[in-house]
Amino acid sequence: MSTSKSQKGDFDAVRADIKALLKQPEYDDGSAGPVLVRLAWHSSGTYDINTDTGGSNGAGMRYEYEGGDPANAGLQHARVFLEPVKAVHPWITYSDLWTLAGAVAIEEAGGPKIKWQGGRTDYVDDTKILKHKIAGRLPDATQGADHLRKVFYRMGFNDQEIVALSGAHTLGRCHADRSGFEGPWVNNPTRFSNQYFKLLSTLEWKPKTLPSGVKQFVYYDEDTETELMMLPTDMSLLADPKFAVWVRKYGADKELFFEHFADVFSRLMELGIQRDANGNITNTDNQLGGYIS
Ligand code: HEM
Known part of the structure; x- marks a missing residue:
């Protein structure tokens, strides 16, 4: 990493x-990429379209109430990875840094180019996170299709977008000491691809109860001698006919998946943000929007 300071707004230097x-x-x-993608998504996926609260402004995970949400377990690793970047480029906000890091990680893993714009602001205390109960809004992997619809419709996404976003599970792995689940979804979890959809729709997944009592689905790959896994929510994408259409389309067409994923991931990063015609953010956090309590 360079140690040279950059001018305010020089996002290429941060990249x-x-x-x-x-x-x-x-x-x-061997890569920090997957956990950085998860950080970007969890910092944005708190958005509630009905109240215009949550979303990628604020970087609320720096405070205990949101950072300590069990859904965010393990994300301190991602934040620690990024501290040296913040130290060299102190002008960048955490909310910009976290979302930019997710976009860069996807691109560098061989994924599509992600449109990203800066300008987010950070909360200076935890008042808004507490007042608007920002914790407890992320999806619960033990649930099924109804739950996914409830959570992602609340962010403003539709069925196709839910499936496209889930394709990020081609990156990284589950950790017993973070979520309770264990293992990677695919054999090459540092490479962005449509492999998650291919494996989900073609392999025979068997239920497995871990020693902790956590239930997941597994497939033992003889060739690589690796146990691959799927979450209950991943399996629900296949069981639900409307979701399954997209699982199969993305499994068969990598270009289509990349195009849809790039579009929906960049909109995920924009949740809770309003911009003027020049791209400048007009709500300094997500409370100057429509919702006043
Ligand atoms: C990891 C659940 C959607 C990106 C995980 C883990 C769980 C989970 C339980 C394992 C965490 C750990 O133990 O370290 C879910 C559920 C989702 C969902 C229930 C609902 C559909 C998404 C979305 C994205 C995403 C929309 C990004 C667009 C990731 C990544 C990892 C991950 C990259 C791997 C992190 C690592 O390797 O440390 N997810 N997730 N997930 N998730 Fe999701």
Whole structure:
């Protein structure tokens, strides 16, 4: 990583330093990328379209109430990876840094180019997170299709977009000490591809109860001698006929998946943000929008 300070707004300099930290030989599968993608998504996926609260402004996970949400377990690793970048480019807000890191990680893993714009602001205390109960809004992996619809419709997404976003599970793995689930979804979890959909729709997944009592689905790959896994929510994408149409389409057509994923991921990063014609954010956090309590 460079140690040279940058001018305010020089996001390319920040991008370069994020790229430089992605390779982490001692960590998981050798990359910080997957956990950075999860950080970007969890910082945005709190959005509630009905109240115009939550979303990617604020970087509320720095405070205990949101950071301590059990859904966010393990994301401190992602935040720690990014601290040296923040130190060299102190002008960037955490909310911009976290979302930019997710976009860069996807691109560097061989995924599509993600449109990303800066300008987010950080909360200066936890008042809004507490007042608007920002914790408890992320999906619960033990549930099924109804739950996914409830949570993602609340963010303003539709069925096709729910499936496209879920394709991010081609990256990374589950950790017993974070979510309770264990293992990677695919054999090459640092490469962005449509492999998740291919495996989900073609392999025979068997239920397995871990020693902790957590239930997931597994497939033992003889070739690589690796046990792959699916969450109950992943399996529900296949069981639900409307979701399954998209699982099969994305499994068969990598280009279509990349196009749809790039579009929906960049909109995920924009949840809770309003911009003027020049791209400047007009709500300094998500409370100057429509909702006043
Ligand atoms: C990891 C659940 C959607 C990206 C995980 C983990 C769980 C989970 C339980 C394992 C965490 C751990 O133990 O470390 C869910 C559920 C979703 C969902 C229930 C609802 C559909 C998404 C979306 C994205 C995403 C929309 C991004 C667009 C990731 C990534 C990881 C991950 C990249 C791997 C993190 C790592 O390797 O550390 N997810 N997720 N997930 N999720 Fe999701």
